[in-house]
Amino acid sequence: xxxxxxxxxxxxxxxxxxxxxxxxxxxxxxxxxxxxxxxxxxxxxxxxxxxxxxxxxxxxxxxxxxxxxxxxxxxxxxxxxxxxxxxxxxxxxxxxxxxxxxxxxxxxxxxxx
Amino acid sequence: xxxxxxxxxxxxxxxxxxxxxxxxxxxxxxxxxxxxxxxxxxxxxxxxxxxxxxxxxxxxxxxxxxxxxxxxxxxxxxxxxxxxxxxxxxxxxxxxxxxxxxxxxxxxxxxxxx
Numbered sequence: 001x002x003x004x005x006x007x008x009x010x011x012x013x014x015x016x017x018x019x020x021x022x023x024x025x026x027x028x029x030x031x032x033x034x035x036x037x038x039x040x041x042x043x044x045x046x047x048x049x050x051x052x053x054x055x056x057x058x059x060x061x062x063x064x065x066x067x068x069x070x071x072x073x074x075x076x077x078x079x080x081x082x083x084x085x086x087x088x089x090x091x092x093x094x095x096x097x098x099x100x101x102x103x104x105x106x107x108x109x110x111x112x113x
Numbered sequence: 114x115x116x117x118x119x120x121x122x123x124x125x126x127x128x129x130x131x132x133x134x135x136x137x138x139x140x141x142x143x144x145x146x147x148x149x150x151x152x153x154x155x156x157x158x159x160x161x162x163x164x165x166x167x168x169x170x171x172x173x174x175x176x177x178x179x180x181x182x183x184x185x186x187x188x189x190x191x192x193x194x195x196x197x198x199x200x201x202x203x204x205x206x207x208x209x210x211x212x213x214x215x216x217x218x219x220x221x222x223x224x225x226x227x
Binding site: 034038049087101105 | 215
């Protein structure tokens with residue numbers, strides 16, 4: 001079946017540090033992949049997406065590349081800010097048969113000034 | 114600016130009360146979803162709808178019910194609230210495949226049953 005595995009948090013970094021949050025997936029076919037961010041007290045917001053292999057999604061300095069050979073979609077940012085403190089969710093949209101996305105368990109990021 | 118609206122944002126209510134959590138979207142999306150989010154952050158799908166008069170139970174069993182009489186409106190009802198229903202409830206919508214645009218989430222309703 002389809003599944004998403006995210007690295008466990010919390011992840012604590014100093015401002016301007018490099019960020020990587022790992023995400024791997026299991027799916028048949030060619031799913032679309034997403035990263036969502038949830039700030040305290042809010043719903044989830046779409047951060048970036050990739051719909052086919054080797055696509056790179058990017059937004060607000062965050063990047064993730066759809067790697068089919070390693071079934072991964074790791075989130076990266078070169079220099080984090082305090083305002084990036086949030087919970088990050090990796091998600092998968094199956095190729096067909098269902099519109100229900102598969103979400104990872106979320107990774108909490110805390111950035112210290 | 115949010116295109117999907119949830120009300121109320123916060124609700125504290127006594128045990129046994131009936132409550133309805135509202136969710137409306139202005140994007141014309143056919144697909145809508147309700148998630149329950151536990152304190153550990155994990156999302157659990159409790160209901161979904163693929164169109165008017167279509168509703169299905171999600172992966173997590175829930176005592177709540179939903180209705181979809183209009184495309185834009187997807188309310189969730191608890192007939193008799195209990196402390197175990199205390200949680201964050203998130204509503205989402207999507208245009209569905211093949212557009213693959215992702216879900217749009219509301220800001221959530223934080224429910225506390227005392």
